[in-house]
Amino acid sequence: MEIELLEIRDFLASHHPFDQLSESALSALPEKLQMRYYRRDSAIPDSGSLDSFLYIVRTGAVELASDDELIARLGEGDVLGYRTSSLANISELHGTAIEDTLIYQLPAAEVDKLCNQHTQLAYFFGPVGGDRLRDAISQSAKESNSQLNLMTTPVKDLLSRRRPIGMPPTTTIQETAAAMSEERVSSILITEGDKLLGIVTDRDLCRRVVAEGLDYNTPAEEIMTRDPSTVEEDDYAFAAQLYMARHNIHHLPVVKNGKVTNMLTATDLTKHQTTSAVYLVGDIYKQRDIERMKEVAAKIPDLLVNLAAAEATADSAGHVITSVTDAITTRLLQLAEEKLGPPPVPYAWVAAGSQARNEQTARSDQDNCLVMDDGYDPDLHGNYFKALAQFVCDGLNACGYVYCPGEMMAITDQWRQPLKTWKQYFNKWIDQPEPKALMLVCVFLDMRCVGGEMSLFRELRSHMLNRTRGNRLFLAHMAGNALSHQPPLGFFRNFVLIRGGDHDQTFDMKHTGIVPIVDLTRVYTLAAGSEAVNTLDRLEVVAEGGEVSADGATDLRDALEFISDLRIQHQARLIKKGERADNFMSPDELSHFERSHLKDAFSVVRTMQNVLSQRYQR
């Protein structure tokens, strides 16, 4: 007997997750199927539980809903059923054929069997959509030989090739300091033969010699740290970093077979984590004029390419790139103060938007504002701060952080005000929310102090959070705002693409992918009155505080990571081609696998938007 169900086999072979199966597993699949025809508007299934089968849409379209809330629209090749009801936050799911629909049904027991035999399938059918996404992320993380991953990097991979300098215990302090300066190292080992007795670092010279007024001819052994902790060459860099942080030390002698072979410094670790960013930041602080800073800033796209190549997570890439922006901002403030003289009253330079959240990518607008001490007198001090803002904003613009189209910058008079005026602004926004105004000032709800007097900023922040915490009217408006950007998932769970114009047949990764997650996370954070600004940090905080279910927060985090990772890869591809980085992605850039997971990510966003709307808009 010979079964010729090639059409069915071929159909399965061209759709995820069955495309992951071997030839033989694929050929054995059709005979396990049952086919059902559902007339338009009829329920799927018409009896029994949705979980009893995996439903594969062959032709037609199906809507999946829970309590009249639309969860997903599925089209040809999409699957539903099988463990669907284990989705978090969803009580009861029911399917409806919204077109005449032919469905291949695979009994749940058969799917269980397949999952046992094929891990790829087990990944796909992980109990929750979010889990599935999580696996996609961890899978790609596993595959990468991430240079950035201290968890898996042994200490020996980080070391510079220079041998550590050892000196006998009788060496004077003067001599050790001279050797450090000459060799340009920050520590000296005190040894006797092969035996390690102690270590002297630049901090020891400062703390134990200069501060104590010790005689420079004192032998080094009197100030050295005796029997210092060491690390084995094969230890994980991550463990070394933890140890350093815990004991507040910056040097760890590296040991192999009981002999000191090298020295691991805190700088080795940071350098490794942010390879070129450290150099970039170091470079920035050395620059004296804007022209040179521009040259350094021009390397940021390369930095993004490097980060993408090293498979840095979007989160770490965001932190690294933002750290460069922070450095440029700080340096510009220093240069401005050098030029204009010291500020007449204290001020805080506050970054807003993506810089505040540590979520910048290759190209970002500048969003910032200036908060002055209440001793500010516009007649006396107005010109100083105007000039300061002009200098910094112009500098940022020159470095590629173009002026904010909405003028949310310190050069706008309105956004360069003393603390009391800022407090009034927030009072008005929060107590008498207006949808349009809120949309504009939303950017100031993400704030981080980059330069100047931190305490000014702290006071403003706690003023704001005290008002937002549990403020239902304001939060309802914010929730409305957060729902204004919808994920680009269409009727048939297909991508809704931009038609015509410069970005024909693409979708906007930023506004329809990332912004909805950032927005809805912000609402929960303000509701909780939390100081967290970075979206992942915020998700952690609100999950702990119970504003969002732990599963919901995890799903959102994974969705954000997944979408952001795709965006970074997309931007890196453009930069490598010599084009300008943008946020417009064509589905053709994605593998079938990525497309499927991206749809999952968008579904998560849609689900969480529904949850938000139920929570604050009813």
Place this chain on the structure above:
Amino acid sequence: MSFWKYLFNLEERRNWYLRKKPEGPLRDYYEVPFPPMDADWKQVDYLALDFETTGLDQKRDEILSVGYTTIRGQSIYLGDATHLLTKPTGAIPESSAVVHGILDDQASEAMGIKEALPILLDALAGKAMLAHHAAIEYNFLSNACKRIYGYPFISPVVDTLALEVRQFRSRNESIKRGDLRLANARDRYGLPRYPAHNALTDAVAAGELFLAQAVYHQGKRSPTLKDLTVIS
């Protein structure tokens, strides 16, 4: 075809043939009662069936391949899907080979119709036979049974082509040339395109069409088997 069908119902005729004690496989087939004609269509088991033949003359032409699959409780069970190649006694005429693609070489490795019939009859027992333009399959099968076992084959027959004709009539639409072909009928229900002229694919295709026709059956109550069968 005989006039007896106008005098006795299917079940009476089944008992009649059973008392004639035909040879083994056909007797086994007749021993299983037919599904009751007044049963709800969802309670009935069907065997969706298709033959590829050397031609359309039921007296002279022979069966080349048999494809079938079971429909039970509104589902097609592909686990029961079967495809049998049967060896014709003569050479395969070119005119039919271009349609079904079965060549002499392949057919020569196939089983004889004598070996295939017991398998098919076993699958059909207790079920209604279902095919698109079912008269072909019905008559070829009946002739083969007469030749080999001495008695004809009878069963409740669901013909998706006849059901499609009723659809057109009930909508007062005229039938144009080609409207009733399997692929075109399937199009109207949003069913996918399958390559034609493989007996098993065509059997599955007819089965899917039937499921679609059944849920689109006009009328207030769910149709019975009788509502869906043609007189046979």
